[in-house]
Structures are given as C-alpha cells and as structure tokens.
Amino acid sequence: MIDKIEELSKSNKEPLEILKYRKESWNRFLQTDMPKDDEWKYTDLSSIDFNKISFENSIEIKAEGCVKKLDHDLLAKHLQPGKNKIELFNDALFSSSIIFFIPKNANAKIDLKITKQNLAKIFFIVEGNAVINEITSTSDFTILQTDIFLSENASLQYNILDNSGKANIINEKKCYLNAGSNASFNFALFGGNINRLKIENFIKENASGKIKGMFFGSNNQHFNISTSAIHLSQSSVNDILIKGALKDYATSSYYGGIEIKKEAQKADSYLADHVLLLSEDAKANSIPSLKIDANDVRATHGATVTELDEEQLFYLMSRGIERKQSEYLVLNAFFNETMNNNKEIQKLLEKKMVK
C-alpha cells in the first residue's frame, strides 16, 4: 500500500511533508483497531472493507462567490492526525483535497455532489457568508472529512442531503466558530448502509452553532450520528435538534456531546434527540452526554425513544384516512421542524415511508 500512497502523492504533486503525513497515518492505521468508544459502541463496523477502494477524484463542484484552490502549503498546515482507524485511513489515502476560500463580504454558494466512491478532505475558510449544499448519492465506500473555519462574524449554512445506495459512508465535519460567527447545519439522511455523520462545533464567544437534522432508516440500515458542541468561551450558543425514524431492521446510534469549558461561562446549550421506532425490530441507541465545567450556564438535553402515537393514528383513521397514509402524516408532522419545507426531502420521506 505504501507504493500506492507514494504514487498518489506524486500524481497530486504533493510536497514531501504531505507524503510523510500520509505514511505516518498509514503506519498508525495498521496498528490501530476499529474504534469502540461511546460514539462507536453500537455500530457494527464489520462491513467496512478497507481493501475495496479506488482513488478517483469524483466530486462535482459548482461554486460561486468563492475562491477554490489547491494550495499544498495551506493544506499541509491544516492536516491533523486522525483519531481512529477510519480517519487514519483517509489521512493516508485521501485522493481529493479542496480548499475553498470565501472572502469577507462575499456571498458564496457552493454545491458539492458526491456520486461515486470517494476519499476526500475538504476545507472551507469562511470570512463572509456561505451557503453550502452537499448532496451524497454514492454507492461505494466513501469517506468525507470537512474542516470549516469561520472567521469573526462569518456565517455559514451547510445543508447535507444523503440519498446514497447501499454504501458505507463516513462523513465528518469539524467546524471552528470564531467570535460572533454562526453556523447552521441542516441534514437529512436517507441512504447508506452504515451512514455516519459527525458534526463537531467548537464555539467561541458570542458565536452560535446550530444543528438540525433528521434521518430515516429502513431495512438493515444503520445510522451513526454524532454531534458535539464544545463551548470554548463566554456566551457561546449551541442548539441541536435531531429527529429520526427507524423501520424494518434499521438501527441507529446517536452520540450527542455537550462540553462546556471552564472559561465558557454564560454558555447556552441545548440538545434534543427524538427517535421513533416504527417496527419491533428497529433499535435505537442514544448517549446524550453533558460535561460541564462552568457553573453559570444553561445546559439541557432531552432524548426520547417512542413509537407512533396510536391515538393520533386512530384520530386520522377515524376521519377516513388509511393507516399507511395516517402514519405518513404523523411522521411528516414529526419531521416537519427539521425539513425546512424542503420539497425534495419531503418527497424522499414519502417515497421511503411508503416503500
């Protein structure tokens, strides 16, 4: 594999520094076991096959109002050593690497389409305003690591829509929010075999990180959702709302961490996670954790795992609506908050619900 890494690095014309990083990552990859910590403890990773991998660069990009560049020095600066086997794998073998730079006062709109297998590292350096739409519809093992740096008072909206086939998808976002900036993530996950989405917000003073997301699983799908809000300094705000529904044999694992550091007094942090189990064989695991080192804060989380409310269904059915349709209506209402009136998402939901 070392040969391949060298070849890859050469064809990308990378400096030695990056090659060294790749090689080190590879060595560590070989020595590391699959992750078993709280984020991963409910996820069966045996279907992840690191051997079936190709090295194409296959992200479709449509970008306005920003500078897209491949600056190896800048890239080298931002590369961080991975924390687990999967991350290390991508560190060693990522084939796409893109850096987007959104200048001050610019209003950027970026569409990313991932349709094929991919090992990618993407960086956004946002000084102005950015709206990013990321659409995944891949059917092969994909790892996507995105690091986002928000300068002071920058703003970001990041929409993720996933409708992949039966593929294992690892999608990890790290977002650094400088003072006064705000980031808002919306996601809707429908596809994938193991579909992992991690969003980590590091929030500084007066910055605000919001995550609103939904997932809907059927068959043997497994969703591994992890959201973390790390409050680094004063008056930082975090708001997370996750909704999910699972039918058939689908399972989910949700890890929601809120961490408030000592310096982050007056932080306001909220996390809610609601999962509906639509079948007897569906499983939901949830670890909403709080780690609070400051006292003058508000940190709250709520988590529920429930089934569809029979009374609501009964009401609808008494009005002459069929059970299936009633279920869809109730579900639609359940997800309403997280869909943002997005027609495409509604369509996908309906399609998947009825199927």
Next chain:
Amino acid sequence: MNLDINVDYAIKYGFKSAEDYVFKSEKGLTNEIVEKISEMKQEPQWMRQFRLKSFEIFKQKKMPTWGPDLSGIDFNSIHYYVKPTQQKVKSWQELPADILKTFEKLGIPEAERQFLAGVGAQYESEVVYHNIRKDLAKQGVIFLDMDSGVREYPDIVKKYFGTVVPPNDNKFAALNSAVWSGGSFIYVPKNVHVKMPLQAYFRINAANMGQFERTLIIADEGSFVHYIEGCLPLGEEVLTSNNLIEINDVKEGQKVLNSNGEETLVKKTMVRHYKGELIEIIPISVSNRFYLTPEHPVLVIKRSKVRRIKRKNRNLDDVDNKKLLDAKPEFVEAGKLEKGDFLIFPISKVVKEDESISDELLELLGYYLSEGFVTETNKCDTVVFSFNLKEIEKINHLKALIRKLIGKKAGEVKIEKKHSINVYVYSSELASLCEKYCGKHSDQKMIHESIMMLPPERQMNLLKTYYSGDGSISMKKSIKIRACTTSKILAYQLQQLLSRQGIYASINIREAFKEKIKDGREIYHKKRYIIYHALNKKFNKVKKKDGYFLVPIQKINKKFYNGNVYNFEVLNEPNTYLVKGFAVHNCTAPVYNSDSLHAAVVEIIALPGSRVRYTTIQNWSSNVYNLVTKRAFAHQNATVEWVDCNLGSKVTMKYPSIFMLGEGARGEILSIAFAGKGQKQDAGGKVVHLASNTSSLITSKSISKDGGRTIYRGLVKVAKRAKHTKSNVRCDALILDEKSASDTIPYMEINEKATITHEATVGKVGEEQLFYLMSRGLSEAEANALIVRGFVEPVAKELPLEFAVELNRLIELEMEGSVG
C-alpha cells in the same frame, strides 16, 4: 472537648523496643488469606470455593477504564481490612477537626449529643435487636447478618447468593465475593408486609464487619420490605466519639516523647474509616481504659508465657515472678489479648531541670493544687487557700512560703461555720504564677509542662504538699493513699508523677451526684477522679521493672464502631507511642493508609408481586473509595425502589440497577449526589427492561460545590421483545461555583418499540429565584440553601423522616459559605 487534647500530653512518653514486624510477611491478598477468612467463619465448602473462584476472577479483572481516577487504591494495602492480623492504622484518636465541626454545626449540642449517643447505644444493644427481631420472626421474616445467614439458612443462601451480582461482574464485585464479611441477609416470606423499615444498625451489630459487606434480600411473592442502609453515620460517630472521649487529638509536627524521653515529632497522622469491632482494654486503674482496632499491636507480656500454674475455671493463672521480670515484652494484636496479660506502662525518664522553679514554689503549688484558687477581690488578684481549722502547721508553712517567695504577708480569715481558715494574699504576681503553672479553675487545674519534666526528687516537693491537702490515707488491709480531684488532666498528671516516684497509681472515677442535706439544700458534687495507690502491699498485682510497670489487664470488652480511626507515625525509632500511658505500636504502612476502600455488594431478589425498597444515606469520610455494586431482580409485577443519597466519600462509583425480568415489573431509582471539595460522585442508575409492560423511573439530583464533580451515569436498556415498556429518566445538576463541575452520561439502548424519555439539565441557582427570595428578606445564603433543598425535594420526600431531616441539615451545612 478541648479537655482531651491536654490529656494526651500526659500520655505521650516513649518506650524503646526492638522492631518486631510479625505482620510484614503477611502483606498482599492471597489464597491463604481468603481460605482463612472462610475458615474463621466456619463456612461450608461451597462458600469457600465461591470465595476462591472469585479471588481468581478478581486477579484477572482489570480496573475500570472509565470514570473517576482510582489509582489511589493499592490492593496490597487494602487487604488489611480483610485480614485483621495485618498491621495497620490503629490508634483511636479523637474525631478530627472537620468532623467535629460538622457536629457542632449540625447543632447537636453536648447534651443532645449524649442523648443521641444514648439512642445509638440502644441500637447497638442486644435488647432492641431482639425486640424487633421477635416482632419480625413472628411473621417468619429472617433478618440476620450475612455470616449467620450462610450458617443457618444454607439452602436459601446457596440458591440466591451471587446470582444477581456474579463475581465476574466487575473487579470490585469479585473482590467482595472473595473477602466479603458481614452485611445483612433478609428473607421475607410470602405475603408478609414488613411495615417498619429494617435498618442497617443491625448490620453493625453483626460480628466481624469489614469494609466488604454483602447484603442479600429476598422478598417472596407478594411481600413488602423497606431496608435502610448505612443509617446515619454521623450519629454513629457521635455515639462512639462519646465513648472515646479520652482519645487524643494528635497533629502532624506535634512533639511527642518516646524512646526513653527523646522528643520526636509526629511525622504523619492517618485517618481511615473503620466499621467493625473495637477492643476496649481495661487495665488495673479503670479510667486508663483505651480502645483499639483488633489488629493494632500492643506491647505486652502474655500471661500464658510467664505462668507458674495453669488454673482451671475462671481464675487467672498464677504468675512466676521471676519469669515475668525476665520476660521481654512483645507486640500482640489487641484482638488477641486476654484478661491477665501484662501491659507495659513506661515510666517517663525525661528530665529537664528548670532553675526558675524553686523548691519553695513547688511546695506552694502543691498547696495551690489541693486547696487554692485565684479570685478577684476589690479589683485585686487574690490567691486564696482554704484549710481546716486544725491544719495550723500547714498554714504556717504556707505563710512562710509566701513570704519567702513574694515577700508579702498573707492574711487569714476564719470561717467558723465551715470549720475552715482561708489564707489569702493580694498579689497578682503570685496569682499569675499559680495560673501559669497550675491552671485556674478546680476542674481545669493542670501542672505545667516544665514541672512535669523536673527531676523526680524535685517533683516530690509538690507531691508532698499536694497530698497533705487533697490526700488521705486509709489503713484497711494495706496502707492506701488516695487523692481526689475534679480535674481529669491533673489526675493523669499525678499518675505520671507518681510513676516517676516508682509508684503505680490507679485512677477511679466517681460520677457527679447530688447530695441532699438535711435542710433540703442540694449540694452538687462534680465528677471526681480518685488517684490511689497502696504502700507496703504484700501482693501487688502491678509489678515494677526497670523503666516500666507491668500492669495486668482487668477486663477486655468488644464493641462495634463505625467511623474514623486514627493513628500517627512518629519520626524516630522505636515505632511506638503511648495510649493512656500504655505502649502500642505505631503504624507502618503510610503510603495509602489514609485512603480506604468500601466495596459492598447488594443483591435483591423481588419475587412476583413483592415490593422492596432500599434506602441508603452514604456519608463516608472524605478518604473512602466507595465502590459498590447494587443490583436487583424484579420478577413479575414486583417493584424495586432504590433511594440513594451520596454525600460523603472521596470517590463514589455506584449505579444501583434493576433488571426487570417479569411482566409488569416496576423499578424506581432516586438518587441524590452532593460533591464537595475533592469529591467525585459518580452515581446514577441502570434499568434493564427484559419483559413486557415494565416501567421505570430514574430521578437524579446532583449538586457540586467547592471543586467537586458529580457524574450521572445511567443506562436504560430495553431488550428485544420487551414490549410496551416505559421509562423516564430525569437528571438535574446544580453547580454552585466556578470550580465545580458536573457530567451527565446516560446510555439508552432501545431494542424494541417503547416509550423512553430522558431529560437532563445543568445550571446554577436561578438568579430570579434568588432575587425573589431575597426580596422577601432572606439572606443570599438562606435563599441558596432553600433553593437547593427545593431542588432535592423530589428525592428527599421519599426518605424516612429522620433521614430527610438529617439530609436537610447536611445540605444546609454543606451550603454554608457557598455564596462568595
């Protein structure tokens, strides 16, 4: 209590002996020790096998990799608790300042403290035990300590023991399974409702309580039982503290005398929690009794080694005097001492001449100690001595002394009614001298250190005049010389002074009493200490040898104690110090000594339709690792409730769990955690729904303060095919200051359609609530305490009244000074 600090002064004289570590070789927990525990308890084979198997598991199991730092636990030093022959912390010292302060602040004044002690003593006595037991036994309830349970009900115990918490559950459960001792065994028969709660005070009555108690509760079909564990440790400590009133409060860096009087410093003081048997050793001279943990080595000569004839019946063996005087004292564990063994009472050899104290002054002070007092008349300091009319010789002697010392002429007042003459002298010089060297009030008189160290022949001056005053001679069988004082310190000091004269004096106590005089007036006599010794006695039980007395033990009592025990380490060899004048060994394992481990296992089996409630108020001292495994099986329609209050300890890791095995089972966990300075309260609860239509409720309230950290760690698991389950988890944390922290780590594993909700909040006391209360005239501290009490109310209201009151008091106490 200040009184007692001074007592130890008279006690700390050194004694030289060779280092004699019989105990060193037995360090480390081994198969042999496990077997020995089993053997001592006369357990059946299966239990022995169970222990040994568990020990193997213990060795293999790893420490938990998550949660608070447990690196302070050194298993090689903790086994002391298991095997009493090990050398460990030993001296009963007085309560440490912080615990003492707790009592004061709890508002338990001295009188109430005594009252509480009484209450506690009642709990400890057999009478109460049997009363309640009779009551329960009528209903067929079995309520025993676990050891007796194994012996008396092997069938039931064998069926259930270790089934709920198997040894391989975790490292500490394995350790407990290997070395468990004590705990409760409860069996409630079908349809019996035990209305009164069973309290864990009983457990303390059980023999050989270690730090590894094991409780097994079986509630048969349709029964109900409420078990309260841990009771109020504060009360218990009070209880024993009262008994231990003579115990010393030694501080690090304090000077103690040792090794033939060389002064040495206390290097390290050690505290640990101890729950179990305490040995009370009563030598000749009853008030020199002292208390030790059973494993504490005491320097003695065993009577069995120096006997001449072995006597049958109860009589003590006769002693061969020659053998006795030739015998070399050895260290024997307090638990192995027998009546008649000879304790070593060393004679202080510290001599420090002080020229500034003249013989005349000593004589005068002797009079002062016995007859004198200082008062103020016409704004002049006056020293008054009262004598009997007949004691003209003494009066003249005293007057001469006064003239010689301060050059003043003393006056006389005759009080015919009392047949006495008061000799008085206006002199602030003399008054301050008397006060400096001998103290002021009659019950607080004490001899100054510099006098205590004078050469014995000089001290004789003081003794002579003292005895001429307070002394008396009785001439019954032998010549007995007695002196009587109301000052406890003085009594022990006199004992020391006499020992330097080669006399072993006993101290007896005559309790305070009221005497009725014929005209109806009552005279109150204070508690008096009577120091007496016999001269020319033909058969003296106490033998004198070079440098020490051999004092036989009159009686040995055992009592139970749950609280802190103290020991200290001295800087130099030999490693001994004196308790009430008697030599005991000092401690040898200083590194981890101050931390102790409490690893209990509680198993509850709630059979169909029964209900079990288990309440704990844990308030261990701040050096205890409290790692407890508690688990319950709830069968069909059974209810299990854990009420868990964690206030004390250094680190607590405790997650009471309920496995709902049968349909319709219900579980409830109520938990309060309060983490103060340096504390980590890692508590929570686990509910596992294994059957349909089961429901559970977890309510956790945690408060952290002064750098403490509370952690809620919980699990809600719904197994496949456990349909229509309901679970509600609510955890709230309050962080009272910037230094403190709180974590919430709930795990939810839902494998079946269910209704599961979890809610957690972390925050501080609400500004608006505070503002409102303060606008109504409450101080900030009061308002804070009120809000915190309201915060824990949902759990506190589930506690029995006295516990709720205690909890509120403790919270108020903990809250004190929380507003900065």
